[in-house]
Amino acid sequence: MLILSRKIEEEIKIGDSITIKILGIHEGQVRIGIDAPKDLKVFRAEIYQQIQKENADASKVTKSDVASAVQMLKQKKNNKEK
Amino acid sequence: MKWTNIQFGEMEYDAKHVLTFPDGLIGFEESKKFLIVHDVDSEPFRWLVSLEEQDLSFPLVEFSNTHSEILGKYFSQENVTLFAVVSIKPEIDDSTINLKSPIVIDTVNGTGRQVVLDDDQLNVRTPLVTFSPVLAE
Secondary structure (H helix, E strand, O other), rough: OOOOOOOOOOOOEEEEOEEEEEEEEEOOEEEEEEEEOOOOOOOOOOHHHHHHHHHHHHHHHOOHHHHHHHHHHHHHHHHHHO | OOOOOOOOOEEEEOOHOOOOOOEEOEEEEEOOEEEEEEEEEHHOEEEEEEEEOOOOOOEEOOOOOOOOHHHHHHOOOOEEEEOOOOOOOOOOOHHHOOOOOOOEEOOOOOOOEEOOOOOOOOOOOHHHHHHHHHHHH
């Protein structure tokens, strides 16, 4: 891993089209500005991992899981209406 | 055209209904061709069925109509439909839908993407039971 030290307002360039700027540092949090082409996906790594896990969980769901969920939701709705 | 999926068996479909996902789904980047499948027992949920991996499918729920504010805020095109990936757990209260990174289908050119919306109000694990209005239809 390449390790660079940067001060506030300083930038890092990745290739021709990506610029990362250190905007501020406050109480252990770093604010980073990212300029990148629109088609490039940029998001927090933990969000990506969460989505990956949700997709993996969803891919294991079966037709009968969904059918019973539908029944349970209907039941919940009926109970509410009573 | 024909395709066999382990859950849905042999399916016949029209080539014009094939959806192309140039980037696949997050964590499932290899699968690029999908169909949206309606299954009577799963209504109002739908299924996103891979046309490349026989054991790959995802339950979905459409939310363009119930959450039109999200549609209006992030997507300018009219020909866009939003689906959330649904994760069903043994306890219905633990089941969730992912509103943070919807499946966006362009109904005109037949492409799909899983996007990540920059909105802290939207949750990857939104309880399904808070979303049950879809069953009122």
